[in-house]
Amino acid sequence: MSHPILACRGVAKLYGAKASRFVRDGRFAGAPEELSAAGVVSAVRDVDLEIARGETFVIMGLSGSGKSTLVRCLSALTPPSAGEVLFEGKNLNAMAEGDLLQIRRHQMGMVFQNFALLPHLTVLGNVAFPLDVQGVRKAEREAKALEMIRLVGLSGREGRFPRELSGGQQQRVGIARSLAVKPDLWFLDEPFSALDPLIRREMQDEVLRLQGLLKKTIVFITHDFDEAVRIADRIAIMKDGRIEQIGTAEELVLHPATDYVRAFTQEAPRAKILTARAVMAPAPSGADFAGRVEARARIASFAHEVEAADRPFAVVDGGAVIGVVDRLAMIDVLVGRERKAAAA
Numbered sequence: 001m002s003h004p005i006l007a008c009r010g011v012a013k014l015y016g017a018k019a020s021r022f023v024r025d026g027r028f029a030g031a032p033e034e035l036s037a038a039g040v041v042s043a044v045r046d047v048d049l050e051i052a053r054g055e056t057f058v059i060m061g062l063s064g065s066g067k068s069t070l071v072r073c074l075s076a077l078t079p080p081s082a083g084e085v086l087f088e089g090k091n092l093n094a095m096a097e098g099d100l101l102q103i104r105r106h107q108m109g110m111v112f113q114n115f116a117l118l119p120h121l122t123v124l125g126n127v128a129f130p131l132d133v134q135g136v137r138k139a140e141r142e143a144k145a146l147e148m149i150r151l152v153g154l155s156g157r158e159g160r161f162p163r164e165l166s167g168g169q170q171q172r173v174g175i176a177r178s179l180a181v182k183p184d185l186w187f188l189d190e191p192f193s194a195l196d197p198l199i200r201r202e203m204q205d206e207v208l209r210l211q212g213l214l215k216k217t218i219v220f221i222t223h224d225f226d227e228a229v230r231i232a233d234r235i236a237i238m239k240d241g242r243i244e245q246i247g248t249a250e251e252l253v254l255h256p257a258t259d260y261v262r263a264f265t266q267e268a269p270r271a272k273i274l275t276a277r278a279v280m281a282p283a284p285s286g287a288d289f290a291g292r293v294e295a296r297a298r299i300a301s302f303a304h305e306v307e308a309a310d311r312p313f314a315v316v317d318g319g320a321v322i323g324v325v326d327r328l329a330m331i332d333v334l335v336g337r338e339r340k341a342a343a344a
């Protein structure tokens with residue numbers, strides 16, 4: 001990656017009175033037994049990652065795996081105990097407090113699971129709040145806030161208080177507020193887990209729509225693989241404070257680096273993740289095709305047609321046939337048996 005907007009090198013976050021014993025020369029060093037004997041929790045350790053500008057990067061893992069702590073380190077809410085977090089190449093932890101505050105206020109936006117709205121402020125007041133903190137004048141901040149309220153579809157509700165809104169609407173206010181400062185980096189920490197499944201899906205579409213429009217860099221935490229698959233460019237899977245693997249959903253499903261990732265992705269919606277390219281077989285010469293599918297098309301989008309056909313479908317890339325998929329390939333996918341991809 002040429003110029004990541006955000007990068008981590010050897011990041012660790014330790015909790016406990018004796019935590020500093022396990023940091024030497026800015027690096028984390030300690031065996032699990034030593035840490036537990038000293039009563040130290042390594043909420044995050046050994047994290048290296050790079051996030052590209054415009055990327056939607058999802059962090060997944062079970063409860064307690066360190067997702068929120070890592071995001072707190074990435075967003076400079078908390079300093080790591082060891083390692084570096086680089087924002088646009090600058091080390092956030094070596095920065096003067098004032099510069100850090102500027103970056104947090106002007107270049108980062110956050111959305112939380114519990115909405116974190118101010119109950120005594122209206123929708124307009126809540127969305128304008130971060131601009132108020134920045135010292136933006138009233139007329140300007142209200143104009144900007146109204147623009148964001150319109151963007152998230154809440155026009156007409158500017159004067160309502162949070163308690164007068166549904167959960168989904170409250171989270172739209174949270175989203176509008178986090179976007180009001182026009183951040184480069186947008187952090188969303190399990191933003192939709194308090195919402196019911198239908199609203200949750202609607203909000204995922206909302207994030208996708210806003211991302212298409214605003215082209216932010218997104219760091220998104222979720223427990224839900226379906227949610228991750230819908231929105232992520234890449235997914236990091238965390239376990240016990242460490243990142244087990246980073247990859248596209250397809251890479252994680254097809255090439256899990258550890259048994260943990262294999263187990264974690266077992267229930268993943270394979271047909272929504274795998275592409276024609278990943279399941280195709282080499283095309284026999286002179287084959288008679290029932291139709292064509294794009295190499296990058298997800299299986300779910302064409303499985304029906306292919307299953308119903310008595311001949312294979314051609315897999316095409318840039319107009320050229322690069323392989324075939326047939327009924328058998330569909331069954332292989334559904335039972336989790338992948339074929340080797342044909343040379344692409």
Ligand SMILES: Nc1ncnc2c1ncn2[C@@H]1O[C@H](COP(=O)(O)OP(=O)(O)OP(=O)(O)O)[C@@H](O)[C@H]1O
Pocket residue numbers: 015016041042043044061062063064065066067068069070
């Ligand atoms: N301030 C703290 N003091 C002590 N331990 C902490 C602190 N914050 C987090 N931890 C511990 O660090 C580990 C990681 O916590 P974290 O909240 O980052 O996990 P998570 O993956 O975000 O979990 P969840 O999905 O439940 O929010 C947990 O074992 C937690 O108890």
